Amino acid sequence: MTVISxxxxxxxxxxxxxxxxxxxxxYNLFNDKYISTIGVKVSRxxxxxxxxDDVVELTMMLWDxxxxxxxxxxxxxxxxxxxxxxxxxxxxxxxxxxxLQAYTDDLLRVSPDAQLIILAANKRDLADQQQLTPAQxxxxxxxxxxxxxxxxxxxxxxxxxxxxxxxxxxxxxx
Amino acid sequence: MDPTVAQLILQDRKIxxxxxxxxxxxxxxxxxxxxxxxxxxxxxxxxxxxxxxELVGSEPVLADILAGxxxxxxxxxxxxxxxxxxxxxxxxxxxxxxxRTGQITGILHLVQxxxxxxxxxxxxxxxxNELRLLQGRLAHQNLELAAANAELRRLDEMKSQFISxxxxxxxxxxxxxxxxxEMLLDEEFGPLTDDQHxxxxxxxxSAGHLRTLTNKLLxxxxxxxxxxxxxxxxxxxxxxxxxxxxxxxxxxxxKAQHLTLRAPPGLPPALCDETRAAQVVRNLLSxxxxxxxxxxxITVSVAPTEEKGFLQISVADNGVGIPAEDQPKLxxxxxxxxxxxxxxxxxxxxxxxxxxxxxxxHGGRIWFESEPGKxxxxxxxxxxxxxxx
Numbered sequence: 001m002t003v004i005s006x007x008x009x010x011x012x013x014x015x016x017x018x019x020x021x022x023x024x025x026x027y028n029l030f031n032d033k034y035i036s037t038i039g040v041k042v043s044r045x046x047x048x049x050x051x052x053d054d055v056v057e058l059t060m061m062l063w064d065x066x067x068x069x070x071x072x073x074x075x076x077x078x079x080x081x082x083x084x085x086x087x088x089x090x091x092x093x094x095x096x097x098x099x100l101q102a103y104t105d106d107l108l109r110v111s112p113d114a115q116l117i118i119l120a121a122n123k124r125d126l127a128d129q130q131q132l133t134p135a136q137x138x139x140x141x142x143x144x145x146x147x148x149x150x151x152x153x154x155x156x157x158x159x160x161x162x163x164x165x166x167x168x169x170x171x172x173x174x
Numbered sequence: 175m176d177p178t179v180a181q182l183i184l185q186d187r188k189i190x191x192x193x194x195x196x197x198x199x200x201x202x203x204x205x206x207x208x209x210x211x212x213x214x215x216x217x218x219x220x221x222x223x224x225x226x227x228e229l230v231g232s233e234p235v236l237a238d239i240l241a242g243x244x245x246x247x248x249x250x251x252x253x254x255x256x257x258x259x260x261x262x263x264x265x266x267x268x269x270x271x272x273x274r275t276g277q278i279t280g281i282l283h284l285v286q287x288x289x290x291x292x293x294x295x296x297x298x299x300x301x302x303n304e305l306r307l308l309q310g311r312l313a314h315q316n317l318e319l320a321a322a323n324a325e326l327r328r329l330d331e332m333k334s335q336f337i338s339x340x341x342x343x344x345x346x347x348x349x350x351x352x353x354x355x356e357m358l359l360d361e362e363f364g365p366l367t368d369d370q371h372x373x374x375x376x377x378x379x380s381a382g383h384l385r386t387l388t389n390k391l392l393x394x395x396x397x398x399x400x401x402x403x404x405x406x407x408x409x410x411x412x413x414x415x416x417x418x419x420x421x422x423x424x425x426x427x428x429k430a431q432h433l434t435l436r437a438p439p440g441l442p443p444a445l446c447d448e449t450r451a452a453q454v455v456r457n458l459l460s461x462x463x464x465x466x467x468x469x470x471x472i473t474v475s476v477a478p479t480e481e482k483g484f485l486q487i488s489v490a491d492n493g494v495g496i497p498a499e500d501q502p503k504l505x506x507x508x509x510x511x512x513x514x515x516x517x518x519x520x521x522x523x524x525x526x527x528x529x530x531x532x533x534x535x536h537g538g539r540i541w542f543e544s545e546p547g548k549x550x551x552x553x554x555x556x557x558x559x560x561x562x563x
Contacts, residue, residue, distance in 0.1 A: 007231030036300040039251020061231030081235040
């Protein structure tokens with residue numbers, strides 16, 4: 001069995017659910033109360049990913065980063081060495097989709113190899129408050145050339161699929 | 175520096191450091207080393223990645239430092255959960271460690287616990303973000319309200335248009351009815367019996383009410399569509415009041431009401447539209463008569479106001495007055511005061527709304543004082559016409 005570890009950054013505006021997605025994926029927990037993250041919270045989860053005739057034990061080091069409107073040295077440090085990223089937007093706040101391009105640009109500026117990116121349009125459970133359509137998400141994902149998932153950290157919908165998809169990409173590229 | 179003092183400083187500032195060899199195995203650790211221990215009893219000989227789990231996955235960065243390609247790797251506000259479930263904040267700096275010859279022999283990793291500052295920063299960030307979320311929600315709600323408002327305005331315009339069209343359509347036949355009624359009453363088509371005459375007079379009175387109502391509805395639609403145009407000219411207000419009061423002769427006589435007109439000599443002319451100003455006085459006088467019992471007293475006065483540049487007309491009666499709970503709504507469209515219902519006075523609740531609108535179009539004001547059972551006084555002001563120099 002091959003063992004590898006990869007750094008994955010979660011990027012997106014404040015209160016889109018980055019911490020909740022990590023919490024759901026790593027601990028299968030959810031808390032409705034919004035707690036802002038400052039700096040970075042690193043969590044790890046090891047998943048087994050099949051590759052050819054082998055099974056790769058992939059440790060995903062999930063860097064849950066605070067939202068940032070500016071790019072600076074501190075921000076660059078957080079992004080350095082990332083192998084991939086999860087871009088997160090909130091289906092109830094259209095502006096959070098618009099800012100994903102800037103987060104991607106920042107990431108690739110620091111880590112040009114971090115080409116393995118996936119988009120999570122989160123809070124699909126808030127169906128009556130949604131202001132973004134799947135078509136809008138699809139258009140942005142196509143523009144960024146990344147796959148996307150409509151997730152809910154609250155219910156767990158598509159969270160596992162999202163990270164597993166990224167895991168397969170990380171293993172395939174290593 | 176005395177090593178003991180250095181240790182004290184490191185402990186006090188909650189700073190720890192670890193030095194590794196080129197394989198990232200820790201060869202020296204000092205200061206507030208509890209930060210490194212996590213669940214490990216010892217630090218020496220362990221991999222730096224065991225002591226600083228946040229660095230797992232950042233091996234390429236550490237390789238760059240060991241290769242001398244990256245002088246410093248700094249991480250601010252690293253969150254770490256304690257065994258008790260609390261969050262502590264750390265700042266970390268990872269640097270190359272050199273021997274005396276300048277060769278990179280490993281990594282120097284510095285950590286400082288900054289939980290106190292981090293907690294304050296987190297609270298500030300939390301408050302700011304919650305405020306921004308609230309702002310976003312409010313902005314969204316405002317948009318929804320604006321859309322709902324626009325729809326209401328559209329419906330209101332449709333309603334006004336309907337009233338306007340319907341009223342115009344009613345007016346044509348009504349004019350014909352009133353014309354033929356007059357001819358009948360003038361016996362142009364032959365003599366009438368007394369019963370026929372009385373019946374036709376009732377019909378004429380009702381047609382008159384209908385005409386008043388259609389006129390008022392038309393006024394309302396014009397006011398709401400801002401289509402009322404005033405022909406402003408200097409007017410002798412006492413003369414205008416006197417002329418309107420004369421129209422009420424029969425009505426006042428029928429109720430044995432006493433009307434007094436008052437105006438000091440030498441008042442300047444007011445700048446107003448003669449027809450609309452007369453309509454204002456007519457409406458106030460009509461209300462005064464309607465809500466004043468048999469034999470009541472009505473006084474209409476014209477006088478300068480305390481407000482410079484205006485003349486004031488007041489219409490006072492000793493009628494039923496207006497209940498306190500009705501007073502705030504008195505100028506609302508279609509509002510009828512309890513006293514109107516109790517006295518069975520005719521009206522659609524449009525007169526005072528129109529009156530206020532007309533007065534305000536002139537740049538004047540309207541207000542009232544009233545005491546139930548004792549009477550009411552309504553005041554309106556019109557601007558004084560500028561006299562030629």
